[in-house]
Amino acid sequence: MTTATITTIRPKAPLTEIQFCAWVAQALPGDRLEYHRGFLVLDTFPGLSKLGDNERTELALLGKRAFWTEGQGLVHLVQERLGPDLFSYLAIARPKTRGTNEAVTQLAAVAA
Numbered sequence: 693m694t695t696a697t698i699t700t701i702r703p704k705a706p707l708t709e710i711q712f713c714a715w716v717a718q719a720l721p722g723d724r725l726e727y728h729r730g731f732l733v734l735d736t737f738p739g740l741s742k743l744g745d746n747e748r749t750e751l752a753l754l755g756k757r758a759f760w761t762e763g764q765g766l767v768h769l770v771q772e773r774l775g776p777d778l779f780s781y782l783a784i785a786r787p788k789t790r791g792t793n794e795a796v797t798q799l800a801a802v803a804a
Contacts, residue, residue: 700724700782709753712783714803716761717796719785727758728781729774757802758783764795 703711707727715725728751734740736752743751758781762769767783774780788796 700726702726702729706747706751707754708750709757710803712754712757712761713799716766716783716785717799717803719767721785721787723785725783725785726780727754727783729778731777731779732781734777761795761799765789765792766795766799 701715701724703726707725712725712727715723719725728735732751732755735743736748736755738745738748741748758767758769761767761783765786766788767785770782770784772780772782786792
């Protein structure tokens with residue numbers, strides 16, 4: 693019996709929507725990316741977030757793009773609770789199919 697090693701990419705700096713699109717476009721099935729660490733809904737909400745306006749806007753774009761890619765069948769989105777009000781938001785790449793080709797092309801265009 694073979695045991696698979698699961699590796700999750702955890703960027704040191706906050707991920708941008710463009711970086712996320714580039715990752716999804718080239719990811720192999722099973723690849724995992726932590727696209728945010730924190731409390732996504734609160735981190736994008738003015739007045740509750742400790743982020744500046746630009747960072748909050750970029751995070752909101754990233755969250756919307758992650759949800760869009762899940763809807764297109766490109767990734768599974770999961771959360772891992774790390775502690776009170778602290779989550780790891782993960783995208784896990786799904787196999788690409790003929791039905792997802794157009795979405796991958798759109799992501800590659802955004803990332804270019």
